[in-house]
Amino acid sequence: MATGGVVSDLDKGDVLGPVEYTLSPFVVREYSHAVEMHHPCFQGREGDLVMPPTLIHLDKLRLYKDACPGGTGPSARIHFEYDVEVFEPVRVGDRLSVRGDITDRYQKNGRDYVVLQMELTNVATGRLVVRYVDRVILAYRSAEKAA
């Protein structure tokens, strides 16, 4: 188990969170603005706003902050695959709980890869609303070149 250290030490079997938060209109609008999704469901009136499914990716940072207080580690990560399934809308004001499981860590061509599966649950209903699998390379430079 590597939780409590830095992100680059995370290993298969590690559990991150759960972390609870309430989805705010500021977060939905700010994120959507940054990626130029100017649709009313993301940047309109507060009562109309829903969470962009891509926003789950930033919940990873909530989990890292909680589980890896030492920060990133020696190298920048490269995110290379995003894989989401959304089961029902997540609305502004919803109380949410996110949990992460490191389901794999492996080496390929001298690089370390980590797979994180995250589940987002609506606290009031207890229902799973989003499942997300995030795949990263822990360092762009291969271990051989970095040595």
Place this chain on the structure above:
Amino acid sequence: MNAEKLEPGSEFSLAPRPMTRERMRWYVDAQPTIAADDGRIHTQEPTIHDDDEYARKQGLPGIIADGMISTNWILGLLIDVYGPAVAGRCKLRTKYVAPIYEDQIVITRARVTGVEPSGDGKACRLDVWCEDDAGTKLTTGEATVFV
């Protein structure tokens, strides 16, 4: 729903966009801004997405775009075509097959590959991708939307 949008083989795209330094920085600074969720703008330490020197230290030739920008552009295209319900129920998987560098032209595309009954409606399967102005794939993936 326009029936044409449901036909296998139907293809949609966004207007070409250059991946500018500003677009990369918008995403970088959105992350701490969203983490703080206090209505103010926050900025980040140097990253591979906004600082050339830091990117070169990590083995890159210069800054590269965060892959989630292209994923969000794909999501935006799906919402343009199929409406806001996509944000409340969908599957989307993207893989970053080539780095996107500063000033590279990015064209976001989707093509319907299948339509099948699902509950009271239909499930549309699509290939989704971003390519440069020479047709080289930068991001690839697939999506399912429910209409």
